[in-house]
Amino acid sequence: MFITKIVRANNRGISTMNNLTVEPNWSFGQAVFFAGTVLTTIGYGHVSPLSTSGKLFCIFYAIIGIPITLIMISACVERLLIITNKLYDKLKTFSIFYRSNSTINLKALTYTHLALVFVFVLIVFFLLPATIFSSIEKEWNYLDALYYCFISLTTIGLGDYIPGDKNEQPYRAFYKIATTFYLIVGIMFVMLFISVLTQIPELNLAKLLSLEMETSSDPERQLLTSDAPTSSSYSRQIDEDDSLSINNMHSTRY
Secondary structure, three states: OHHHHHHHHHHOOEOOOOOOEOOOOOOHHHHHHHHHHHHOOOOOOOOOOOOHHHHHHHHHHHHHHHHHHHHHHHHHHHHHHHHHHHHHHHHHOOHHHEOOOOOEOHHHHHHHHHHHHHHHHHHHHHHHHHHHHHHHOOOOOHHHHHHHHHHHHOOOOOOOOOOOOOOOOOOHHHHHHHHHHHHHHHHHHHHHHHHHHHOOHHHOHHHHHHHHHHHHOOHHHHHHHHHOOOHHHHHHHHHHHHHHHHHHHHHHHO
């Protein structure tokens, strides 16, 4: 019973280590961080609404906010794809991607473009943030910080590492808001990399699996595809019918 009271007090922002009241869990910075983890579906679970009204509001907020957030991120990814396509066009101008017979090596060009996007996302949104988090969070080493970046940007959100969770953290509200911004932008660029990856037919597993299922798992589909005429044969049949009708017209005229 005593331990239950301690846990409840800690959930309401009362320190269990020091006999004093510290910044509550629902400060502005904490609330922005919580809203960001809900909208991005990371959901660390370290802070949660306790009241009935808070739980109901969280349900409706997530129902409305998550689809809007996903639409916004998808729209931003489409804009970023324009930039990556310009990078692809720029790479086309490099002579190293051309063979001796002046034909372009599309495979080398495509994988180079993918590698550049991957390296950019890896450095800017994993390696550098891990360095910053490990320097700010004194109890984290570099591997812990890198692990947090990966678990967060892949929206796994285990909640075992939370930045700015110490009460004595300086500029805690700003730190929480900056982390929220990092999570949203980071997820956006991870989705950008996945979009560039899936544009390569050899690496688009979903497309390959769907094609295999269409051709192998459905006997009715196989029967229909085998009996149905192809587009070329269909067009050839139309051309033959047109030529026969034209000949008949000429024969009747003369």
